[in-house]
Every structure is written in structure tokens, then in C-alpha cells.
Amino acid sequence: MAETVIVTSSLAPPGNDTLPHDRFDFHDYHRAEDKEALLADVGDKATGVCCSGADGVLDADLMDRMPNLKMISVLGVGYNTVDVAAAKERGIMVTNTPGVLTDCVADIGMALMLAISRGVVEGDRYTRSGDWIAHGMMTYTTKVTGKRLGIVGFGRIGQAVAKRAAGFDMTVAYQGPNEKPDLPNSYYADPVELAANVDFLMLTCPGGPATEKLVNEDVLKALGPEGYLINIARGSVVDERALAKALKAGDIAGAALDVLEKEPSAPEDLIGLDNVILQPHQASATNETRQAMADLMVENLTLFFEGKPVKTPVPEMG
Secondary structure, rough: OEEEEEEEOOOOOHHHOOOOOOOEEEEOOOOOHHHHHHHHHHOOOOOOEEOOOOOOOHHHHHOOOOOOOOEEEOOOOOOOEHHHHHHHOOOEEEEEOOOHHHHHHHHHHHHHHHHHOOOOHHHHHHHHOOOOHHHOOOOOOOOOOEEEEEOOOOOHHHHHHHEEEEEEEEEEEOOOOOOOOOOOOOOOOOHHHHOOOOOOOEEEEOOHHHHOEEEEEHHHHHOOOEEEEOOOOOOEOOOOOHHHHHHOOOOOOOOEOOOOOOOOOHHHHHHOOEEEEEEOOOOOOHHHHHHHHHHHHHHHHHHHHOOOOOEOHHHHHH
């Protein structure tokens, strides 16, 4: 008999299309008009969940509505939408989809760093508006090659960014909860100290309570009026009010954000600024990577119910 799996949140394409309906009995809680009726009907039968790492909430209360739940397969490298502590307490396995998106996220980090420092978006506007004709060359921009890059969070994505930065002869330092002695890069335990010693500060760390508003007024002041902030982590890592204030005051030179605190809404304070680039959380949004993420979500689900080790359990499961 097929295992009953509930989809509790929206799945970025091609997530829904990749679900193997021939192997599992899927029920879409996210799209259900009557969610209570769906839980009353299949909640007791559900042994698996598929959900997004960027949308919806899978908390202890919802888990308790599925008393036989054994496995949660998250689509995304981030999984702060799931109460992992509650899952672990209930003996529920949680997996995510890291690794397969590393390259594309690192690529967009480099693209945003180049775009904000070299005025790529500004240059496009300048040309289209006719300002080039009316006013001549636009204001000079900032060189990237040979500069100092600080990376907050030095896991797969952070190290992939560092590898790319080496091609620009950049000096790379990092900050995180633990030093990695086997790596040659300089380590700073304090994000303020890291920011004070770099030209570009890129965020690649996980979201969640441990990193909430890690980049605050003190970090931004330390980064300084010639420094740039790039966020490809989670919107919660940055104090957006402090960032808007710093950008308006010239306390930092600019920022490029792929993620925002309250997606899909962007703060008005940031929308009106020319020295910030905003993106709709699209770092992993390539056809190739999103398919690989969906495949890994399904693979973890399948392996678990075949009684085999899952491929990518979240670290807390260890």
C-alpha cells in the first residue's frame, strides 16, 4: 500500500510536477479549500510530508495533526519553515536539498557583487533613459579585482563563492560559529571585526534564530562608506531598517539583496534607493538546479520509505 504524503506548502516549479504519484498517495494541504477536512480525512494516515524551505510553516501543532508522521522532505537548502526540534522530539526525519544548488547560488552572489560595485543596473537605466546622450559618461564605479571579500557562513556556498573570488585575485576571510583550521582563509569570530576588514561583505549563512539580524547597525558601520553588502542567505539575517538607514546616510556604499525579510514584499525604504539592487529570491532559480532540487526531495522521500539511509538529512538529525 502506498504511503500517504501531505504537501503542506507551495513547491517551487517543478516540485509538484516531479512528485511520483505512482509511488505515493499525495494530498495537497496547501491548495486545499478546506484544510481541516483534509486533515480529518488523511491526517492519521499521513507518514510523509513534502514542503518548501521558503514558504509556509510546519510547526509542532501541524505535526500533531499527523500522529503517524515519520518523514519530512524539504525542497530547499534552507529549512527554517520546519520546527526541526519538534520533529526530532517526535522521531521524525527531516531532509533538505543542499549541494545541488551551491553553484548557482554562488554564481548569483558574484553577479550581484559585480552588479552593485560596477553599476551594471544603474548603467542600464542611464542608457535607456537617454542620460548618456544628455549628460555624457555616468559616475565612475568601484573595482572588484584584488579587493577584500568577507563571507559570513563558510559552508558549501561560502566556499564556492571563495573559489570564484580567487579568480578575481580577491583576499577572502570568513565568519561563522566555528573556525575551519584546514582552510587557509582568515577567520573572524565577530561579524563586526570581519566587516571592518573587508571591502565586500557577502552573507551565505543559514537563517533562523541564531543568525537573525546578525547584520545590524554595528556591522554596517564597521563595513564603512566604501563597503558593499551582498545577501544571498536569508532576509532575516539583515536588519533591514538599519540597512536602509545606512544606505541613505552613506554609511555603506551599496547593497545587493537576493532575499528579503518579508518576501515577496520589499520595504519601501529600500525600493526608493538607487544604491541597492533587489532580486526576487532567485539565486537557485535555474531550470537545471530547480529540477535537481526537486529530484533530491523525491529521492530522500523514496529512500526513507524503502528503509535506506536518506541522502541529505539536516544537520540536527545527526
